[in-house]
Amino acid sequence: MHYRPRRLLCHLCGTTREWTAERQGNALIAATLGGPDDPFFERPLWLQTPCCNEVLWAYNGRHVDVLEAYVAARLRERAGYPAMSMLDRLPAWMKKARHRTEVLRALQRLRSRLELSAPSDRPDAAHPSRGGAAARPVRAPYFRPPY
Numbered sequence: 001m002h003y004r005p006r007r008l009l010c011h012l013c014g015t016t017r018e019w020t021a022e023r024q025g026n027a028l029i030a031a032t033l034g035g036p037d038d039p040f041f042e043r044p045l046w047l048q049t050p051c052c053n054e055v056l057w058a059y060n061g062r063h064v065d066v067l068e069a070y071v072a073a074r075l076r077e078r079a080g081y082p083a084m085s086m087l088d089r090l091p092a093w094m095k096k097a098r099h100r101t102e103v104l105r106a107l108q109r110l111r112s113r114l115e116l117s118a119p120s121d122r123p124d125a126a127h128p129s130r131g132g133a134a135a136r137p138v139r140a141p142y143f144r145p146p147y
Helices: 061-072 097-116
Strands: 006-009 016-019 022-024 027-029 047-051 054-058
Touching: 047 097, 054 061, 054 097, 061 097
Parallel strands: none
Antiparallel strands: 006 016, 022 027, 047 054
16 A cells, blocks of 8 residues: 555646655565655645644544544553554654643544535545545555565
């Protein structure tokens, strides 16, 4: 999934960009996830807001849902999440109980930003019916043939 070629298209200004994974021999070097910038095109993410003197960001509505459920939980159990998931890597400031209210408020700001935008303004990746990322099977090939 982090190795598949990507294309950035802006229907407003006509900008197009291509991204392909780097190669080292037969190995592919994946995009580095994390941070308030797009991992493929290094553009700022649309869903970001200041929170606790940091930047709280999310890739999409599903990401906001998972973060909200985790932060809102009084007892955080691993049930349903694989070991070393995204939740294990959250920054300490986001996990602190004293920041819970502020983080939840910031997540609500991100959710309202999602609701204010028209679905037609969002990229195809946000729409499974238009062949977006959610419609594709998840695969993580580390090496290409002949391996």
